[in-house]
Amino acid sequence: MLKIAKERLNELYAAIAEAQALVLPLKKAGEVNYGAWAEGVEVSLETLKTVKSPKDMFFPQSENMMKFKTEGKNIEIIDVRGEKTPTVLFGVKACDYKAIEVLDKVFLADPVDTYYQSRREATTIVTLACSKPEESCFCKAFGIDATNPMGDVTTWIDEAYLYWQANTEKGESLTAVVSALLQEGGEAEVAAQQEKTTAILEKLPFSNLDLSRFTPENLNELFNDSAWEEMSEACLGCGTCTFVCPTCQCFDIRDFKTNEGVVRYRCWDSCMYSDFTLMAHGNSRTTQMQRFRQRFMHKLVYYPSQNDGLYSCVGCGRCVNKCPQRLNIVKVIKTLGGKKND
C-alpha cells in the first residue's frame, strides 16, 4: 500500500492531469458533481453523494451520435466521434462503482454500444472508500462493501493521508505516473478505518433490507400487487430519481436540425415521463402508477431476471434524499418485501 499526505493532493491531481484528463467531485455553485480538474477548482472528495453519479462519464446526459448531410435526395452519414481522451475518474464511491458494473451489462452486452465502450475503455477508475456513510445509504443490502470499493485503484482517506492501492494493470500504470509522490505504508490505518466504518454500516437503518421476495418467480405477484396504487400516489412524474440514479440507463434518440445538417443525438430519458412509451397509436403505460411500477420492477425484478440476479439498485440513497415527495426504492422494498405472496 502507498500513501500521500492530504495537503499534497493538489500535486497528485496535477501530476495525473498532466498526462490525461482527470475527472473528480467538484463543488460548483454550492453543489458537488463530477467535473474536470483544473488549477483552482474546489475538489470535494469527502462528499458522500455527488448530486449526479459519475455515469455521465460513460453515458453522457446528452451526446451527439452522428450527423446527416443531405443534398437533394442524397443522405450522407457522418460519425461525429473523435478519439477518446484517456481519462482518470477519481473518487468513485463503492456504490457508484458497482453501478458501472450494472451499466456494463447493458451497454457492453451484444451488440456492444461502442459509444459507451470507447469511453469506458479510455477510463481508469480510482475509487474512494467511504468512512462516513449516512442514514440514506444502503449499499450493504446489495452486498457492496463501502470500505473496499475496488476499481483500477482503491483509495482511502483519513485526517492525514490518502492511501493508494492499485488493483489492475490500468491501476499499476497510473501508479507509475504518480509514484514519485507516493510513499509506502498505511495498511494499519486503512484496516482501522475499515473496521470503524463497517461498524457504522451495521448500524445504518436500511442496511438489512429484506430483498428475498424480489425474485423472477414472483414477477407477476409483485407486478399485480395492490400496493402500487398507494405507493405511487404522490409521484409527480418528474425525472429526479432517474437522473440522479447511478444505474438508470434508459435513453431517447432524437434528431435536431442545424444549419449544417441534421444531428442525431441521444439523451437520458425517464420511464417516469408520460411520453416515454407513447406511440402514434397509443401508449402502453397511461397512468403514473404504471410508470412508477415500471421503474422499481425493472430495478428489483426485471433487470435481475435478465442478469443472473444482479439488482440494478446499488443503495446509493440519492433517490431517498432527492425525491421531491420523499418516495423512493426503500419504501417500495419495505412495502412489498414485507408481504407474502397472496
Place this chain on the structure above:
Amino acid sequence: MTNETLIPKVGVITDIRKDTPDVKTFRVVGTDGKKLFQHMPGQCAMVSVPGVGECMFSITSSPTNEAYMEFSIKKCGCVTEVLHALEVGAQVTVRGPYGRNFPVEEDFKGKDLLFIAGGIGLAPLRSVINYVRHYRENYGKVVIVYGARSKDDLVDIEEIKTEWMNEPNTEVYLTIDRPQEGWDGNVGFVPAYVKELGLDPNMTAVLCGPPIMIKFTLAGLLELGFDKSRVYTTLELRMKCGVGKCGRCNVGDKFVCKDGPVFRMTELDELPDEY
C-alpha cells in the same frame, strides 16, 4: 463505420406502391443497388428520415427475395407521414435486422400453418407467407384469413389474388368489416369469421393485427381447440435503439425489440399485462 449498432446505412427507395388509402409499400436497396442486409421472417428494421425521426417497421418482403427489401407502412404519425410524402429515388436510412423471427426453420417445419391478419397486420405475415411459399415442400397445408375495414384497406391484394390464391395446398379467406359495393366475399370481423370457418385446431397459428382483434381471435381459436403453445403473435411497443438498451419496449423481463417481436402465446401469458 462497420458493425455499428446505432449507425444506419443509407437506403434508396426504388419503388412505392400505394396499397390502400393509408398504406404504402416501399422497396428499398442500398446505394450500390444491392439488398441492404439479410433477415428472417418477422424481423424488423429501423427506418428513418433524418431530421424527422426513426421508427421500427417489420420487413414485409421475404428473405428469399435477394434483390430488395420492402416495408408496408401505414400513415399514422410524424415519421410515417413524411415517408408517405417521399418519391421514388429518395433516400432514407435503415438499420437492422432486429428481433426474434418466426420459427420457420424450427417449429413451423412440416406443420399445417394458419395465418390470421387484420389490416396492416399483414405486413409481418407477408414475409413469412412468402418464405413458406418459397420452401413450399417443407410445410403442410397453408390457410390464410385476412380481414380489413373495407376492400380498399386490404394490403397487397394483387399479390394475394394472383399468387397466394393460386398456390397449391393453400386456402385464402378474405373478409371486410361492413358490406360494400363490388365485394362479394365474406363480410364480418376476423374473430367471427375464424370461428365460422371451423378451422383444424392442429394447425400452428400466427396472429397479427390490432390488439382487440388478437384478443378475440385468440379466444375463438382456443374455443376451436387450438393449443396456446402453437399460437404465435407479434408485439409492437415504442422503440428507440432496437437492441434492448434504451429501455422503452421493456415488458417484464423481456424487451420486445430483442426478445420479440414474435412471441408464443404461452410466453405472453408469463409477461405482465402491459403491452
Place this chain on the structure above:
Amino acid sequence: MKEVELKMLERAKELLTSGEVARVIGWKKGDFCHDPSPASFETVEELNDFVYDWFCGANLSKYLIQMSKKEGKTAVFLKPCDTYSFNQLVKEHRIKRENMYVIAVECLGKLDVEKMKAKGASMIEGVDVQDEKVTVHTLYGDQEMEKSEVLLVKCETCNKTHQAKDEEIILHERQPKDVNRLAEVEALEAMTEAERFAFWKEQLSKCIRCNACRNVCPACSCIKCVFDNPASGISAKANDSEFEEQMFHIIRAFHVAGRCTDCGECSRVCPQNIPLHLLNRKFIKDIDTLYGEFQAGETTEGKTPLTSYTEEDTEPNDVFNGEAK
C-alpha cells in the same frame, strides 16, 4: 406541533367517519422523522400513518387538480402558503372549489433536512423546536441549531396568511417576520450585467432537466406542457452544457408570471438547489413596480395585471429602455 397533529387527526377521523368527505389529503409518515410524503386517506385505518410535523413542507394544492375530480368531497389540510396556490387553481378552473373542504392549518415554518445534514447532523432521529431553537436528536447525540438557519428556503421570508378556509386548526399565532422577501432580487439587480449573467450561468448550468420544478409547480397546470410537445422540436429532457439550453427556466418563469404565488416549491424540489424562485420573484417585483402591488392567489376572482389592459399600462418599449414609470 404534536397537539396540532392530534387535532388534525381528530378532525380527519370525524370527517371520514361521518361521511362528510370521501377522502382527506395530508401527509403520511416516512422511514425517518424527516421524510413524510403527501397522501390521501380514505379510511380511518389508513390514518394510522397520518403525520403533520416540521418536515411537511410540500404544497398539497397541485394534487387537488386530480382529487377534486374524484367522486365525493375532498378535505385538505392547507398551510398558509398552500392556500394561495389553491385559490389560483380555483381561479383557473383547475380545482372544483365546491368539491373541496379546506382546513387551514398552522405553520410556523418548515424545516430542511438537507440544511441540517450540511451542518453535520447525521443519523437524525428526531427534532424538537422551541421558539427559535431547534434541537436535532441524532444517534451520536443532540445538536442545537438556530431555526432560521435550517428553514426551507421558501419559509425564510414567508409572511403569508390563510387565504382560503372552511375551518381552521391554529393553536399558535405566528409573529410576522421583519424580512424583505425581495432582498435577494435587489441584490441581483444591483449586480453588473456581466456578474448577473455569470451568476445565472453557474446556477442554471447545474440543471439536470429532471423537470421536478415544473411538475411540482401549481402554476404549471397545463395538461400537456409545451416542452413535451414533440412537434415543438425541443426536448424537455436533453441537457446541454450550452447556457442557451437553460433558457427553459427563463421561459417557464415567463409562463407563470402573474400567476406564480411564490410558493417556492420549485426551489424546494430542485435536486441541484438552483434558486429558481428568484426568477419568479423578479417577475413579481416587476409586476408590483409596473402595475401596482399584486399578490397572485389572494382571491379566486378579479382581474390580474397581466391579463387586463388599461390605457395607462406601461409600454414594453419603455421597460426595455428603462423608462418605465
